[in-house]
Amino acid sequence: MVEESQPLGGKIVTKPFLVLAALAAVGVVLMLYRYLYGLGAVTNLSDGYPWGIWITYDVLVGTALGCGGYAMALLVYIFNRWEYHPLVRSAVLTSVFGYTLAGVAIFLDIGRYWNGYHLFLPWYVNFNSVLVEVALCIAAYVGILWLELAPTVLEGHQDNPKAQRARQRLERWLPVIVALGILLPTMHQSSLGTLMIIAGYKLSPLWQTPLLPLLFLISAITMGFAITVFESILSSLAFKRPFETPMIAKVGGVMVWLIGVYLVIRLADLLLRGAPVFSSGFLSSMFILENLLYVVPLVLLASPAYRANLRSLFVASSSLLLAGSLYRFNAFLVGYSAGPGWTYFPALPEILITLSIVALELMGYLYFVKRYPVLPKAEHV
Amino acid sequence: MGLSRRDFLKVAAGGSLVAASSFSPAPLLARESKARLPEAVGILYDATVCIGCKACMAACKEYNHLPPDHSTPGSVWDNPLDLSAKTYNIVKLYKNGTGQTKDQAINGYSFIRRFCMHCVDPACVSACPVSALTKDSTTGVVKYDKGACIGCRYCQIACPYNVPKFQWDQAFPQIKKCQLCDHRIAQGGYSACCEFCPNGASIFGNVQDLRKEARRRLALKPGEVAHYPLHRVDSQDVRHRIVTPYLNHIFGEREGGGTQVLMLANVPFQDLGLPPLPDESAASQSETLMHSLYKGMIAPYVLLGGLFYLVYKNTTKQDLP
Numbered sequence: 001m002v003e004e005s006q007p008l009g010g011k012i013v014t015k016p017f018l019v020l021a022a023l024a025a026v027g028v029v030l031m032l033y034r035y036l037y038g039l040g041a042v043t044n045l046s047d048g049y050p051w052g053i054w055i056t057y058d059v060l061v062g063t064a065l066g067c068g069g070y071a072m073a074l075l076v077y078i079f080n081r082w083e084y085h086p087l088v089r090s091a092v093l094t095s096v097f098g099y100t101l102a103g104v105a106i107f108l109d110i111g112r113y114w115n116g117y118h119l120f121l122p123w124y125v126n127f128n129s130v131l132v133e134v135a136l137c138i139a140a141y142v143g144i145l146w147l148e149l150a151p152t153v154l155e156g157h158q159d160n161p162k163a164q165r166a167r168q169r170l171e172r173w174l175p176v177i178v179a180l181g182i183l184l185p186t187m188h189q190s191s192l193g194t195l196m197i198i199a200g201y202k203l204s205p206l207w208q209t210p211l212l213p214l215l216f217l218i219s220a221i222t223m224g225f226a227i228t229v230f231e232s233i234l235s236s237l238a239f240k241r242p243f244e245t246p247m248i249a250k251v252g253g254v255m256v257w258l259i260g261v262y263l264v265i266r267l268a269d270l271l272l273r274g275a276p277v278f279s280s281g282f283l284s285s286m287f288i289l290e291n292l293l294y295v296v297p298l299v300l301l302a303s304p305a306y307r308a309n310l311r312s313l314f315v316a317s318s319s320l321l322l323a324g325s326l327y328r329f330n331a332f333l334v335g336y337s338a339g340p341g342w343t344y345f346p347a348l349p350e351i352l353i354t355l356s357i358v359a360l361e362l363m364g365y366l367y368f369v370k371r372y373p374v375l376p377k378a379e380h381v
Numbered sequence: 382m383g384l385s386r387r388d389f390l391k392v393a394a395g396g397s398l399v400a401a402s403s404f405s406p407a408p409l410l411a412r413e414s415k416a417r418l419p420e421a422v423g424i425l426y427d428a429t430v431c432i433g434c435k436a437c438m439a440a441c442k443e444y445n446h447l448p449p450d451h452s453t454p455g456s457v458w459d460n461p462l463d464l465s466a467k468t469y470n471i472v473k474l475y476k477n478g479t480g481q482t483k484d485q486a487i488n489g490y491s492f493i494r495r496f497c498m499h500c501v502d503p504a505c506v507s508a509c510p511v512s513a514l515t516k517d518s519t520t521g522v523v524k525y526d527k528g529a530c531i532g533c534r535y536c537q538i539a540c541p542y543n544v545p546k547f548q549w550d551q552a553f554p555q556i557k558k559c560q561l562c563d564h565r566i567a568q569g570g571y572s573a574c575c576e577f578c579p580n581g582a583s584i585f586g587n588v589q590d591l592r593k594e595a596r597r598r599l600a601l602k603p604g605e606v607a608h609y610p611l612h613r614v615d616s617q618d619v620r621h622r623i624v625t626p627y628l629n630h631i632f633g634e635r636e637g638g639g640t641q642v643l644m645l646a647n648v649p650f651q652d653l654g655l656p657p658l659p660d661e662s663a664a665s666q667s668e669t670l671m672h673s674l675y676k677g678m679i680a681p682y683v684l685l686g687g688l689f690y691l692v693y694k695n696t697t698k699q700d701l702p
Contacts, residue, residue, distance in 0.1 A: 039554070050547060078691050116531050125510065129507065175692040178692045179692050190674075197663070200658070200666075341463075
């Protein structure tokens with residue numbers, strides 16, 4: 001590999017780090033409360049809305065935001081675009097934390113967590129269940145992501161010969177690890193959409209379609225590219241490094257194509273099924289907002305000249321992240337109804353626990369980019 | 382080094398295997414809705430016979446050892462608003478306009494019992510990742526095993542009738558639902574709700590017999606006197622009553638692939654809170670999609686092979702075919 005990465009260095013414990021640590025601490029206390037008094041004590045979940053923001057945000061949106069590593073691996077290793085390789089390491093790092101903490105969130109959410117290992121015992125597993133595919137695939141992918149990150153960590157221990165030997169051994173397995181690192185997200189990001197097929201009429205026809213898996217897959221890959229651009233701009237700003245403009249502008253170009261394909265499939269499906277796009281009241285508004293958020297990056301990044309503009313890249317990638325997140329919220333919460341009389345809005349402790357998980361992700365990211373060679377060497381950019 | 386047309390076709394071939402099945406109008410491995418089990422047991426509930434005495438609710442609580450439920454505001458005794466982890470069975474009231482006439486949609490009222498429908502092809506069983514919900518291969522009862530359950534609540538998302546309920550107030554929660562008193566069936570008994578129904582509104586029996594009985598009732602002429610068996614469909618204990626009109630529809634005969642609980646009423650079932658469902662079960666739709674993608678893990682392995690080939694080729698920069 002021609003390009004080099006290096007640790008940013010600097011103090012780990014800074015003021016922002018302490019703020020994040022405080023948020024995380026609040027969350028941990030609330031988590032204890034949840035284990036002592038049950039899910040009802042900290043959440044607004046009910047028999048009408050059995051899944052809330054812990055599933056929708058922490059798992060669905062969290063893993064889609066963690067698709068940076070997947071999307072970049074697809075671009076670099078499959079489409080052979082090595083010019084994007086400098087972005088891979090930080091994308092993998094974001095993915096590691098997005099996915100690992102989604103895994104943690106699942107253990108907060110499931111009521112009978114002490115039976116959680118049943119998911120891995122063949123005599124319990126029901127292979128007709130979409131959730132089995134999702135759970136096993138995410139668990140396997142968390143392992144793969146840590147293996148993908150391992151060379152970076154081992155490279156950080158330059159003076160340890162054992163670490164360097166381990167790194168060489170690991171790099172020989174790279175093609176297998178990367179191939180699995182592309183297969184597994186393809187499987188579970190689509191299956192996350194398939195989860196809602198069985199809800200039938202309980203999900204509004206604006207979202208309920210046999211194409212759910214395909215739409216979830218495309219939007220997850222698009223979000224993977226968007227988070228890579230978003231994170232590149234933010235880390236350049238935060239660590240006062242030069243912007244990676246030409247490279248992320250080209251990623252923006254890839255995004256435009258994907259959004260185009262996504263929107264064509266989404267609209268064609270609605271037309272063919274004759275879904276009540278404009279006559280569903282509040283749901284129509286949410287549907288329109290969701291798709292307008294997809295159109296914004298399409299317009300902003302349409303021409304190569306716009307794409308070179310950092311501001312439009314930033315707005316476009318943020319809008320796309322919101323679009324993909326809203327699509328997931330709409331398909332799992334807003335468009336879902338068990339019948340009249342049920343309402344859901346997350347409780348404060350529920351939101352604080354989610355925020356604490358986000359805080360842990362950011363703390364992990366900050367620690368790793370400072371301690372290990374994740375970001376490209378500044379002078380090479 | 383860009384991506385050649387040949388490479389693109391290779392990726393596309395693998396990827397399209399996965400993608401195509403979600404597009405194809407005739408899925409690769411269609412999974413039909415499951416057929417009724419010959420020995421299956423169930424309940425026939427006839428809303429026109431029901432007098433709303435709630436004896437079935439009291440019996441259900443007693444024989445399933447369920448605590449009182451005070452969800453109706455200000456209630457001092459057991460008075461549930463809806464099904465919950467404390468209530469497996471409820472009698473609800475439909476009322477319209479002046480609410481004067483029994484079993485009439487306009488200016489009338491009707492009772493409706495709600496409890497697990499024991500689907501022929503249950504969505505909860507298909508959804509449950511750890512086989513905590515299963516369908517008995519003889520009786521067809523949909524049973525819950527707390528020893529297997531991980532508490533993910535996907536069964537609640539999946540159930541079209543919102544039957545499985547979760548213990549939100551417990552540190553060690555369970556899913557709770559009607560199991561047709563299978564603990565009583567195992568000892569030669571039958572569902573408590575039917576044993577204690579004084580009026581013959583709920584009767585227990587073999588589902589084939591229940592369907593015959595439902596069809597017999599639909600064929601009766603309103604105004605004439607007919608016999609209605611009490612407690613069990615095959616019971617010699619019958620009562621005679623003047624037939625009141627029925628809507629010509631047996632709910633559960635086809636809905637969502639059919640249910641082992643069948644219902645008769647004279648008010649449209651949708652007004653009574655039962656969802657309009659397609660004949661095809663949601664489980665078969667979901668499983669058709671999943672099995673088309675994952676049967677024998679063939680598509681994933683093919684895709685993995687293709688991915689490995691390309692990654693290996695691109696990382697080692699070898700000039701492979």
